[in-house]
Amino acid sequence: MTFIKKSLTAMAAVAAMGSGQAIAEWEPSNTINVIIPWGAGGSTDQVTRAVIPILEEALNNNVVPVNQPGASGATGTRGVLDGDPNGYTWTANAIANNATYAVTGLIEDTSIDDWHIYISVAHAPVVSVPSNSEFEDFGQLLEAFQERGDSISVATAGITSSGGTAIASVADAGGFDYNMITYDGGNPAITAAARGEAMVTTQLAAEQAEMIRGDRLRPLAVLSEEPLEMEGAGTIPSITEWLPDMEITPDYFGIMIPKGVPDEVISTMDRIWEDYVMTSDSLREYAQSQGAVFDPSFGEEARSRAMPTVIHEACAYVQRGEAEIDPIDIGIDCDTRSEVR
Incomplete structure (x- = not known):
């Protein structure tokens, strides 16, 4: 067992003692595939490949990026949603994309709550x-x-x-x-x-x-x-x-793991994200060199950071006549520009 794995196991024990509920530490035995639903060289591809070495070291396991472009990212994303939630297939994207695919009709019956969210950076167009x-x-x-x-x-x-x-x-x-x-x-x-x-x-x-x-x-x-x-x-x-009244919200990017995976996958990833990704000098350097904002988070904090852009984009589709469903169907009220939970 590597030093990192020993440290993670110790943290799991401490967390279990504090909560009164033991959650097993996840030690993956197979390759983890991260589906990048865009072509090579784009923003999602770049930042995912910057994060993957951090995860490989922390997990002591192979984490492989797989480019599957098509339908504005919906093709690869749908494959992850429809796949076996065994913890070995993740995806990467702008969080707002995964959260609004249902609004544009690219993926039916999905929302931000289908995902465990791990933000790495904010990108600006x-x-x-x-x-x-x-x-x-x-x-x-x-x-x-x-x-x-x-x-x-x-x-x-x-x-x-x-x-x-x-x-x-x-x-x-x-x-x-x-x-x-x-x-x-x-x-x-x-x-x-x-x-x-x-x-x-x-x-x-x-x-x-x-x-x-x-x-x-x-x-x-x-x-x-x-x-x-x-x-x-x-x-x-x-x-x-030039456009002082233009509404601008941060566009957060990261890795997303579908809901339904084993609990130990998420508890392990939460600790890795907090202790390794959120303190990573290499990811910070990537952000600085590429004009991005280093701002990692996970869980409810990541979700709350992403929601302003999710709401803005979902309602903008309605305003432009590009929406296939009313965002209220995924919990967004465009009359109040707020989330209904």
């Missing part, structure tokens, strides 16, 4: 254009959107992807139309924009970082309340400089 673009700042692009509408193309990973929901939110706030071109992941979308196949991309900073540092994309604005400092790329101004 960036509005960028090719380095040779006519647009020098977001103000110029906003004016062009308002005048030229859907003649301006925007590359994203799909309508429910972070880039897709970002441009929809910007368009709502700015009062314009646009032409979305979708790709099987954030990396293909930003590559297409850098090549000039699209005039704009609104994918996440983490996906765009290398293209921005390599002067292939010009960042115009970040969808956050504060400017974004990106290593090697300087300061990206907040979109609120």
Whole structure:
């Protein structure tokens, strides 16, 4: 037994003594697969691969990332939901995606409460254009959107992807139309924009970082309340400089384990997340280099952090006419913009 496993077993014993209820320590005997329902190189793929070595060390077990893109992340996610909840198949995504797939009709009868949530970072979308673009700042692009509408193309990973929901939110706030071109992941979308196949991309900073540092994309604005400092790329101004009333909520990413797995899987993962992921220097360095916010959490705390974005996105689908069901069916009241539990 490794030192880490001995430490975890000791913590389990202490927890059991304190609670009066013993929960066995989980020692996985098979490979754990983490389904990444997007293509390689995107934000979900990047941060999941940054977290996996931490989990492998703590569990003394193989944890394998498996890319299964399709249907804006719904294909791989559905497979995990429909699979055997034995603890060996997890998924990774933006939390708001898994929480709102039912609203868009991509996955029926699912909600945030189908998952145990482990947040690693918060990502922010960036509005960028090719380095040779006519647009020098977001103000110029906003004016062009308002005048030229859907003649301006925007590359994203799909309508429910972070880039897709970002441009929809910007368009709502700015009062314009646009032409979305979708790709099987954030990396293909930003590559297409850098090549000039699209005039704009609104994918996440983490996906765009290398293209921005390599002067292939010009960042115009970040969808956050504060400017974004990106290593090697300087300061990206907040979109609120031009759209001060735009509603902005953090877009949290992480690993999700389906409900119904054995209790010892979750009790072990909770301890690992608290003691190893939440204190990880390597994950913090990843966040700093990729323009993300290091903000790990798990359990009810993670759920409460994610819910403002879940509510915002679910109700935005209704406002844009993209909802297949009323969010009240998954416990979200869009009249009050609050959760009904």
